[in-house]
Amino acid sequence: MRTGRWLSVVGLSILVLAGCGQLQSSESAAQSTAPAVSDRPAPSAGASADGERGGTLVFAGARLAASLDPALTSDRESFRLLRQVYEPLVGVAPGSANELVGVLAESWDGQPSDTTYVFHLREGVKFHDGTDLDAAAVCFNFDRWYNFKGSFQNPSATYYWQVVFGGFSTFNPDSGAPEESLYESCEASDSSTAVITLTKPSATFIPALSQQAFSIASPKALQEFGADEGSVDADGIFHPTGTFGTEHPVGTGPFQFVSWTRGDRLVVERFDDYWGEKASLDQVIFRPIADNAARLQALQTGEIQGYDLVEPQDIPTIQENGDLQVIDRPPFNVAYVGFNMSMPPLDDPKVRQALAYGLDRQGVVDSFYGGRAEVAKEFMPPSVEGYADDVPEYTYDPEKSKQLLQEAGLTPPVKIDFWYPTDVSRPYMPDPKRNFEALAASLEKAGFAITPHSAPWSPDYLGKSDEGQLQVYLLGWTGDYGDADNFIGTFFQSPQKQWGTDKNDEMKPVQDLLAQAEEEPDQAKRIELYQEANRQIMTILPGVPYAHSSPALAFTANVQGYAPSPTTNESFATVTLG
């Protein structure tokens, strides 16, 4: 009996230790073996002989959409789906951040100094339900958005309309929407000419139209399937009772909607009457897989042929696998260390400079981004026009920091409250804690005494930063569209508690520059203004940007023709399964 007991203890220990050892060796084994896909039902590589045309591609995002009504969506996963089915008047060239091309509008007349824009629509474009795209349809859509009432006016419902145009035809102070609107009217002067009038000139109107939220939907479907119907329940939550956004999203895009089983899959198929170059794939099936590791494994087994939001640490695994590939997006975000300039000692420019010299940004970029990021010199990525190459730069120099602190009349170590978020991973900041630890360590060498603070990302951390409660903090931003206004305009044009600019007015010159640039009609002059703003921002230092990252996608090796876009404005129409 005693031997029996001993045996089981020993056996158990061996098993446990073996398990641990197995784990370590299996981690490295994972990187060198190809997935066993032989008996997986491989989605057909095409019906035709050359294997290029046709086929079904299964793609995984973190989740599917909340609604397929473009006017009511504002998240990237929804945009991915909408992009296949709908089109806007004006778009962005594939892969570019800011090169505008006409999509539903072949051309347009109107300068940033104008308030009237004339859109010449493409002829012969049909919606998926067979109705024609004409100027009346375009105006129907714009007027629908402008006339939203009730809970449609809440910023959580119509985020992009409010960002670009502001208010609606009726103002409701409780709704959260602004009172004034950039939009005045839309007129169909003939069947292929739509005239949109604004209340004042805007340099961001045309670029902003490339947003998925401003896609043109079929008026027939919008009306027939009750897109504006719904009731507000006792909790104040709007519940759409129409089926437009759930079963009948009708657009003009290269794919048309087939079916949506919530939590399981969303299926689109090629639209054979598309006005442009028809898609090659027969079908694209989107499935939601929230867990990052699960997405990677599904790619390795062949259950999916592509997925988004690849974790930096998974990239070597994918690259070493000959059957898989990584596709990079051009960087379109910025990670920064923000300052609240109204909290001493950050109101002293020398202290802020000392902080800038005390941050080892290169170290963080090299260590925690899987080799997929670059050090940020300013608050917007290089691909956006208005980027200035000649901004003041601050390479890591702890001695200089200490010197500056002494010049400011302070004795090192200077106490700083440094905040970072938990429970979150952002494309520009995959692991906030590690970024924090490295940056804090470098600051401690530079004459600072760091008191660490953290809070869960949403809503605590974001709430606190909005309220201006954080002295020094990690944050970032992913661009919506390729315009400097979307980066430095969003951060610095108006006084905000987050930066302390509501109390500290050192940034006033920048605010003036940005306001001027927003209304500047001459594009060349506008770019100059933004460049000057960037120089001034990096002199005044309301914060220190440290990284631009390139979130990556992963596909099986046979997927060709996917054009990555900085704004995730990516169509499957050009994809083939080779």
Next chain:
Amino acid sequence: MLRFVVRRLLLLIPILIGVSILVFLWIRALPGGPAAALLGERATPEAVAALEHQYGLDQPIYVQYGKYVEQLATLEFGNSSTSRQPVATEFRQRFPATIELAFAAGFFALIVGIPLGFFAAKRYQGVVDHTSLVISLIGISTPIFFLALILKYVFAVQLGWLPSVGRMSVLIDVPHPTNFYLLDAILARNWEAFVDVSKHLILPAIALGSIPLAIIARITRASVLDVQNEDYVRTAQAKGLAPRSVDFSHVLRNAMLPIATIIGLQVGLLLSGAVLTETVFAFPGIGSWLVDAIKARNYPVIQGGVLFIAIIVVFVNLLVDLSYGFLNPRIRLSK
């Protein structure tokens, strides 16, 4: 018997009231609310305030609770703040997935656990006994999440025998009248779909059932050991009954009583363990539904979902209690 059932059903009411108060207060104690979660990085204090006002979250808590009770009384569970679909509908859509998974896991735990425990007891202190102890300990100590990843890595990625995510291959199309995918496949007479759904259930069922398996094996073992030494077993043996007959009719049947209780308690474990399993396997059941809801501070979904689960757990335990009468005539007759 009927009075027993009615009394137990009436007990549901205070239980549900208690659960609803707890959930209601607890989720509001969590920092933040649906407004900030919905708006995310793009939240401005004004936007958050406007949304909270719309949701009535700026009212005093007793006013909010009063409204909530009023809604419940009319069986109004509200709408999800993220998908804007009715909570009851979403629950109905997602619940079958978790039920199928829980059943598969429970089934796995029973058909492996009971024999394992039985033979461990029969060959007390033998090799089987010690092996089953080791397996049980591994089962109980390995976190489900971790076990799931290992199973997926070995059987899906490396060997390619089984799929790694979802309930069914996206390339197979079958109508879903019941949303129980196995049942739907049978109704559609689609053998390929049935096999596919079964394959998708295997790994999650093993991961989820690993802890109940361990517990059932140990309890069976202890219970059988206990019963084996009872007088009536010796009597049966003395009467000359075949050993197998003794085992089934006397030993196992009496040993089942504590196991029945355990099974009832396991339901709660299965439903909560489903949360982790569903996340790793991208299984669209109520576990992943609730996790997403908590992250998004989706009050209606959390309140509704937890309430529904409480009802189910109570019902299952009621059924377990009723099953005692069936398993053990002594209890039945003593009424």
